[in-house]
Amino acid sequence: PTPAPEATVTPEETPAYKLVKPGVLTVGMDATYPPFEYINETTDEFEGFDVDLMKEIxxxxxxxxEFVNVAWEGIIPGLVAHKYDCICSAMTITEERKKQIDFSDPYFEAWQVIVVRADCTDITKPEDLAGKVVGVQIGTTGQFVAEDLVKSGINFEIKTYDTTPDALLDLKNGNIDAVIIDNGVAEKAIKNNPDVYKTVGGKLSYEEYGIAVAKDNPELLKAINQALKEVKEDGTYDKIYQKWFGE
Ligand code: ARG
Incomplete structure (x- = not known):
């Protein structure tokens, strides 16, 4: 009997993964999250750690x-519907999200922090949030951590915002008492406005960011993981890290 013929399609010529546009990796992000992703108001360009990382990948x-600016609420359904090929948006890998989408290997460690006004004296720990109003970006791990604190018996009101800058602005204006957000974003806001904001109360969670891909696109996930590994191993990752988080 003659053996079955070898496959004639070489993977190099025909990548097995799906792309929204041929030859283009389309990346969805909520670009309201400096220093991870934001729009430079002068140049109108996408900038940030995640932007540089995805360019290298x-x-x-x-x-x-190509980057697409999408509201955080709806960012996962948009990926599932193949409006973009992946999400890179400081998105924490969670078990709940993994039911809907796949995540790459982790590329960044993060945690939630409490941000208060710089002159605030009555909130120094999570328990002090009792009776206060706390802002979060809707659908973020900041909201989930806030809800867990309330469930644990610290009774406060959670106010949700479409974007994190909206929440920080309301805090600055005295309309709410605190905001719970990712440490990197908090540190950036404090660096830019040291007399407006400060963090209190330590780390409220441990999280890892991943690049998200639709569940029906496993070959793209594999390719992204391979590229991410190369970016980490050849020193490019460290350069990008230094650019955005070095002194
Ligand atoms: N890390 C948090 C989460 O995954 C917040 C991410 C928000 N990202 C953004 N680009 N707005 O829920």
Whole structure:
């Protein structure tokens, strides 16, 4: 009997993964989250740690990279509906989200912190949030951590915002008492406005960010993981880290 013929399609020529646009890696992000992703108001360009990371990943896949600005609420349904190929948006890998989408290997460690006004003296620990109004970006781990604190018996009101800057602005204006957000974003806000904001109360969670891909696109996930590994191993990751988080 003659053996079955070898496959004639080489994976190099025909990547097995799906793309919204041929030759382009389309990345969804809620670009209201400096220093991870934001729009430079002067140039109108996407900027941030995640933007640089995805440009490098695209380079290694031989793909152009295009960014799409999407509201955080709806960012996961948009991926499932293939409006973009992946999400890179400081998105924490969670068991709940893993039911809907796949995540790459972790690329960043983060945790939730409490941000208060710089002159605040009555909130120094999570328990002090009792009776206060706490802002969070809707659908974020900040909201989930706040809800867990309330469930644990610290009774406060949670106010949800479409974006994190909206919540921080309301805090600055005295309309709410605290905000719970990712440490990197809090540190950036404090660096820019040291007499407006400060953090209190330590780390409220341990989280890892991942790049999200639709569940029906496992080959793309594999390719992204391989590219991410290369970016980490060849020193590029450290350069990007230094650019955004070094002194
Ligand atoms: N890490 C948090 C989460 O995954 C907040 C991310 C918000 N990202 C953004 N680009 N707005 O829920």
């Amino acid at each position: 695209g380079k290694r896949l031989g793909l152009e990279v």
